[in-house]
Amino acid sequence: MTQSMEDFITDAFEQNYERIRLETGRAVTPNIKEAAREQVLLYYRRMRDVADGVTDTEVKLTLPEQRTPQQRKFTLEGVVDIVREGDRTTMYDVKTHLDADAAAGQLDQYVQQLNLYAHIWQGLRGEALDETAIIATRPTRELRQALRSGDDRVIDAAILKWRPCLNIPLDEHAVEDTVQRFGTVVDRIEERHFMPPAVEKLKAPIRPGARQPFGTAVCANCDVRFTCDSYRQFRLQTTPGMNPERVLQDAMNEYAASSEQGQWVDANMETLNRDRLPDAEDIDRGDV
Structure with missing residues (x-):
């Protein structure tokens, strides 16, 4: 069952990539694409219970009509996944650019972020919430080393040891400070203060x-x-x-290493040539 699901995930990954490529007209290098696919599969292998249990995916949360210290209006938005099990509800925020070690070093900012999302979920939507967590799907250094070894036993052991899910404590008092921090950032951006x-x-x-x-x-x-x-x-x-x-x-x-730069150019030239409109020579040759 697991293998058939992984085959399905791989097929869905390819379809999503192709759709994004067609919509944006951009491609990535083969090694970057392979790393992304690997990350998706590792997430499923380690967090299968959570992945299978998601009841509401990519839920958009919005906190409108906020004001910065300089009285500029702004809106806060976020996207989360919800898992409902019995009478318990858990909110997850997936971080694809972080590994668990890096996320642990920046946990304070995610405490603020997730508590803000919890405030929107509970206060504005009136939904019960029992806990929040982030899932840092990027492999840790230890897991990457195991993957490079090519040894299935070493890889399986590293995956079992991997802890990509970090629980975030709920603290309603963190919300006001978080909104103010976001407002301060908005003011700095608007005032070109970087x-x-x-x-x-x-x-x-x-x-x-x-x-x-x-x-x-x-x-x-x-x-x-x-x-x-x-x-x-x-x-x-x-x-x-x-x-x-x-x-x-x-x-x-x-x-980007020189080989990656070349791969990126080749991938995007292939996309450009594949998607370009036919010209007069194409029509003459009957290639349309």
Whole structure:
């Protein structure tokens, strides 16, 4: 039964990818696509009970007519999954860009976010809620190492050890502070006030006792890191003895290796050629 379901998931993944490719006109490299497919299958293998038990999927939550400290109007929105088991209701928020280790280091912000969602669910919708949690579906470093080993026993053991679900405590008092924090961010965006964290913040561990610094765990996922002075200084200060230009070039190359860049171009050229309208030569050749 599990294998047939995984075959179904793989087929559905391919269909969804093709639909998105056609809608957006964009493709991803084969290795990125394979990593995404693998992440979906790992999530099902480890969180099958939750996946099978979802009763309301991609529920949109909206908190309208909020005001920033500068009295600008804004609306907060979120999307969650709901599992109802007997008389208990659990809210899950899936985080595909995080692994459990990174999520644990940023748990405070998810406490705020999930409690806000709980407030909307319980207060505005009038629905009972017993607990909330986030599911960080990106494989941890330990799980990735197991996958690279190719040993089924090692992989199975790593999957069993993997804990992608992190429970979030319910705290109604966190809601007002969360809305205010969002409002402050809205004001900063509207006023074009974008200040990066200090370099010291980037060099500090993502959480107490962790080896991975904030600049690697968080900033490496930021699309504008190459225009950030703090990130450039972080790379220079954490790579001593190397030519500064070489350090920054290596950082740029991490965005996509040359082989990945070539694959990305090939994939998108294939999409472009496949989806383009026929020209006069096509019509003459009878290719339409």
